[in-house]
Amino acid sequence: MTMKKISQRDPLLTCRTAICFGLACCFLFLGSPTNSLGDDHHSKKKSLDRRLIQKLRRNDVHAIDLGPTASTEMVELGQALFFDPILSGNRDTACSTCHFPSAGTGDQLSLGVGTGTTTPSKVSFFREKGEGRSFIPRNAPELFNKGSVLWESQFWDSRVATAYGSISSPAGEDLPLGLATPLAVQAMFPVTSGDEMRGSTADFLDPHKDNEIADPALDGDLPGIWNALMNRLEQIEGYADPVDGLFVKAYGEVPANLGFESAATALAAFESTAYSYDDSPFDEYLKGNRDAMTEAQKRGALLFYGKLQCSSCHSGTLLTDQKHYNLAIPQFGEGKDESGLDLGRYLVTGNEEDRFKFRVPGLRNVTHTAPYMHNGAYYNLADAIAHHLDPARSLMNYDADEQLIQGAELADTIIKERSVLRDLIKTADVKRKKIKPAEMSDLLEFMQALTAPNIEIRLESTIPSSVPSGLPIDHFGE
Template sequence: LLGGNKDTACVTCHHPLVGTGDGLSLSIGVGGQGLAPERAFVSERQVLVPRNAPPVFNLGLAGMDTMFWDGRIQQTTPNEFLNPADDYLPAGLENAVAVQAMFPITSRDEMRGQHGDYAVDDKHNVLASIGDHDMPLMWDTMMQMLLTVPEYQQLFQAAYPNTPLAELGFADAANAIAAYEMATFTFLDSPWDRYLQGDASALSPEARRGAMLFFGEAGCAQCHSGPLLTDMQFHNIGVPQVGPGKGEEAPLDYGRSRETENESDLFAFRTPPLRNVSITGPWMHNGVYLTLEDAVRHHLNPVQTVADYDYSQLTDLMQADDWAGTAVRTAALSAPSFALTPTNLSDADVAAILAFLDSLTSPTARDLSFTIPNSVPSGLPVGGAIQAVAAQIPVSEEQIA
């Protein structure tokens, strides 16, 4: 129901059966059909979301105060947030996760749709007719749509018993979405967690050696540190540019610099948390690496890795000629912000680091089918489409490998 054309939902890009992502390098939002890697465009307007869908694991852990690859949402005080809506952001949002939940419905390519669109029920897309800068009206309109559904009325009344329905806003819906994500997808039962709690048998000898490399000579922990295995900072590590790019700089994506306008932030992106990283591919801000090993090896020698990158592994849509010039592919390496020192590791070292990274994955996260409801209050399809995904994309050790 949150999609203007009713062809997208949060689960479109954050599916439990594919590591709370969608298994695509770049997501297909409005105009697509199907779920997870099987999703494809069914309209002539084929616009990819320019960045990889981040997983929603462990958003409930302390320190998760910076959202999106470019950090355009940051919690600065307990009640203040840097955000794209500035002072128009409504009060009452409980955390950065809730603030993030306010914005996908405002994106035309992700969920909102284009002027003149009709929803899958052949009704006019009201959300798409709102001006791009009038986010408060988008939020008010969406909340009114939610409250036309009797079961949602009941659920909101149960969640906010002291607030009349007429006084509820989309911030209350965003708080509810955040509470669901944090409660449902936060896991601290990985082999690494058990090892830290004193269970020496939780890690294989290879994974233990990988941990020593990770926190030692390989230098991974310079950026991937703390309980979330991220410094929540922004770095340009020379990732090859693929896809449409973002904003006026397209086909380039300037990353953090789009928010700060600082040259030192060109092509810098947030250090991704690594919990459950084995099941959250494709990897990097644009999903350029289809295996975790390739993502790890990029750090060893970015210049050579970019030179050797095989663009034929990407979908036809992502290989469009105007995105694939050498200058575009290597732009991040040429920027003054690029700072990644080559590291000399053997194949055995890389295998050990991969074993350690796999130990960061919760066994619960490997099969999240229990989180999928049989129906939703809006009455829009859930069961059939999701069951098809479950049949097509088994979550198994073979898939992770």
């Protein structure tokens, strides 16, 4: 039954129904009961919903399932480990340093600052790189909704991924058994990276640092590093107490009897419990609540799934096909290998056609996860989107001062070599598309609809007041 039919029969009934759209509408209905503005408005709204629902169905976008739940004890262990700098060789860097809740589970930096910082326990713009240290070559991604069983890969280049029923990773045969998900496998690696958490040979040799994890005898020996970390945890009562220790509570065993995979599994349990939300306006809409999104958000969604074809890559329930594309993003920093560039997925597969390709990010809570792209090249969401719509121009006119956090330190490293820029543009997977200012505004409204309500408060509530090692916890800002 449409509003139109009702209004023709009984203007008063229309008026009552229209109260939910505001009193102003009500008077309009009364003033011209037949072909009223309110009517138009309502049927437009309906047809917007009809078109959008059809698109979502066609694109296989469903209400998100946040994944299996873990025991409270497992999550508590994971939370302690996530915030405890004890997992870094020099005791100055935790997972939370680069994935801080109040920074949208990132670090607000374009490129991260790992161990050896001169400002330990400070995150955000105030964290500074230590003398002679390198920036982490890529942007720290957000950790939202990673517990969903739909995730098949981790990292910008998917170097951890499910393949033929098992999980492949850079550790190859060294990867211990018992890691159930790519997310748990991922957590094995930050502690083994010299720049991120482990530290350097110089740190090992520095008697003040007491960094046994960076022992060069363990270089290339991942199981050795993981064991050294479990030995460290065994020394800390909060983790190792045989009655009250966090490991006993979660596993019934002390750290001495467990491998680092038990820590990684707990870290994954914490990440997926703490940072998974299914109540953004978009997620509520997917559950069937047609009033959860505003009309501008619905118009933006129609552009996303229709005319602009964002959904050809940001597809399905996770808003990513988990495949890799070259968007001709400006290159800067030290790069990932001797080339001084970051060739992305190519470094995993060695296939020429994978050069400069990075995994499509899922976009939930994207309004809170700046800076954007695999190297944090764009600070503004509108510019990150605009880059897709004219990649060549955006690359050639890239304004480091405007966009790049750490511009002062990184501006000089921006690759301007013609041959590289030409290569990036020639092989790009996105082509120029025209968009009107009003459409961009609707698209940005749709991005807002991907953000969970009260997200700041919910994120902050995941920060513990202390960690078992007694080391200081990261804090946000100055």
